[in-house]
Amino acid sequence: MATATAETRAASHSHSFFWRRLHSITGVLPLGAFLIEHFASNAAVLSRHPRQNYGEQVKFLNGLPFVLALEILCIYVPLAFHGLYGLWITKQSEPNALRFSWWGNWAYTWQRISGIIVLAFILWHTWTARFSGVSLPDHPFQSFAKMQAMMANNWIFAWFIIGITTVCYHFAYGLFLFVAKWGIAIGNTARRYWTYACWIIFLVLAYAGLASALVFRNHWIYPIR
Amino acid sequence: MAEKTVQIRIKRQASPQEGPRWEEFEIPYRPGMNVIVALRDIAERPVTVEGKSTSIVSYDANCLEEICGACAMIINGRPRQACTALIDKLEQPITLEPLSKFPIVRDLQVNRQRLFEDLKKVKAWIPIDGTYDLGPGPRESPEVQQEAYPLSNCISCGNCLEVCPQYNDHTTFVGAAVISQVRLFNLHPTGRMNEGERLEALAAPGGIQDCSYAQNCVKICPKGIPLTESIAAMGRAVIKHTVKKALGK
Numbered sequence: 001m002a003t004a005t006a007e008t009r010a011a012s013h014s015h016s017f018f019w020r021r022l023h024s025i026t027g028v029l030p031l032g033a034f035l036i037e038h039f040a041s042n043a044a045v046l047s048r049h050p051r052q053n054y055g056e057q058v059k060f061l062n063g064l065p066f067v068l069a070l071e072i073l074c075i076y077v078p079l080a081f082h083g084l085y086g087l088w089i090t091k092q093s094e095p096n097a098l099r100f101s102w103w104g105n106w107a108y109t110w111q112r113i114s115g116i117i118v119l120a121f122i123l124w125h126t127w128t129a130r131f132s133g134v135s136l137p138d139h140p141f142q143s144f145a146k147m148q149a150m151m152a153n154n155w156i157f158a159w160f161i162i163g164i165t166t167v168c169y170h171f172a173y174g175l176f177l178f179v180a181k182w183g184i185a186i187g188n189t190a191r192r193y194w195t196y197a198c199w200i201i202f203l204v205l206a207y208a209g210l211a212s213a214l215v216f217r218n219h220w221i222y223p224i225r
Numbered sequence: 226m227a228e229k230t231v232q233i234r235i236k237r238q239a240s241p242q243e244g245p246r247w248e249e250f251e252i253p254y255r256p257g258m259n260v261i262v263a264l265r266d267i268a269e270r271p272v273t274v275e276g277k278s279t280s281i282v283s284y285d286a287n288c289l290e291e292i293c294g295a296c297a298m299i300i301n302g303r304p305r306q307a308c309t310a311l312i313d314k315l316e317q318p319i320t321l322e323p324l325s326k327f328p329i330v331r332d333l334q335v336n337r338q339r340l341f342e343d344l345k346k347v348k349a350w351i352p353i354d355g356t357y358d359l360g361p362g363p364r365e366s367p368e369v370q371q372e373a374y375p376l377s378n379c380i381s382c383g384n385c386l387e388v389c390p391q392y393n394d395h396t397t398f399v400g401a402a403v404i405s406q407v408r409l410f411n412l413h414p415t416g417r418m419n420e421g422e423r424l425e426a427l428a429a430p431g432g433i434q435d436c437s438y439a440q441n442c443v444k445i446c447p448k449g450i451p452l453t454e455s456i457a458a459m460g461r462a463v464i465k466h467t468v469k470k471a472l473g474k
Contacts, residue, residue: 104440183461
């Protein structure tokens with residue numbers, strides 16, 4: 001009887017090697033690459049003329065050739081797959097970090113918790129920034145004021161801080177996992193150094209993200225025209 | 226002067242259908258005793274701390290020198306071999322529970338068939354028998370011996386599966402021990418001749434992809450096997466093999 005159940009279970013995900021590896025790689029490319037691009041673009045506000053420079057960035061990105069196809073194929077489709085498949089993976093896991101609290105086990109548990117938080121944040125962020133309110137592709141120079149108006153609310157600003165920090169963690173630890181699971185770093189020493197590198201990546205990204213977010217709060221208020 | 230004693234709490238279950246219950250025992254201390262010795266002492270006089278006569282506690286044990294893997298159980302919340310769990314080094318009362326990832330048989334005894342079936346799936350052996358003498362196999366270099374020896378220490382105890390958050394009823398994951406055995410047999414010069422079959426078994430449902438790299442296995446392994454290294458090495462081997470095969474080479 002036990003074998004019959006095992007076979008039924010096995011049949012239900014017979015291509016899981018392919019899908020799991022696809023899940024792993026979509027987190028790095030294109031999603032991780034887009035995350036870095038997004039944070040780099042946002043860092044345009046870390047300048048003397050944040051509103052102008054931020055607007056230029058939005059204008060430049062929306063002026064890319066085939067921008068809609070790029071947006072759909074490199075962001076929405078991989079994001080939907082990575083997010084939904086990730087939820088399914090999470091459903092299969094039985095986290096036990098409270099019983100066995102080694103760092104790797106906590107990192108594993110946080111990867112799942114952060115994944116859920118990040119998915120919720122990204123859905124909300126995409127809706128509020130891209131699909132509602134002032135249309136940024138049509139009015140790129142309103143971007144700064146739009147985000148500023150949103151972040152003036154303390155709760156929303158806190159939500160941004162949580163979203164930025166967790167997405168940086170999820171990406172940095174995902175990079176560690178990618179290198180371990182694909183066998184890019186096999187030896188224990190190599191993986192230890194790569195762990196340090198991933199922590200640095202986390203810190204750099206989180207610093208860039210949080211510093212950019214702070215500009216919207218600390219800068220004088222631009223009205224939305 | 227009161228005699229020194231050992232307090233032991235055991236999670237007991239008469240059959241898979243019945244619910245578990247806890248029983249507490251107090252037995253005379255003997256120098257150097259381990260959990261297996263304590264279980265034998267209880268078997269000599271199966272009376273609980275309340276003075277109630279009870280059945281003998283059922284458990285698996287064999288070699289008593291951490292070689293056979295049979296006596297794995299959860300001791301003070303941590304899966305380990307009962308034969309190397311010295312009473313002197315354990316906090317009392319000592320709690321004993323059966324491994325939770327395998328179906329229970331009775332008391333501390335579990336059915337580890339899933340592990341053995343998974344070892345069969347990946348062909349964790351080296352086929353050497355033919356209908357005639359095949360002659361000596363290729364020589365194994367000292368470098369390969371160095372790499373393979375720690376892997377050959379696996380005793381299939383199942384402790385790595387007990388701590389693995391991915392080894393459960395929702396997945397058919399084979400677990401760290403089995404992945405590491407694939408590495409061992411693929412390292413062997415004769416075993417390498419069946420490398421492809423083993424790697425394909427690891428890409429099948431329940432294979433290496435179900436590992437999410439929580440790295441608990443390597444922390445708990447009583448034999449100090451570099452399991453996370455094995456998983457990374459096999460991760461590379463499986464993806465290489467799969468891509469090569471998909472491209473028709």
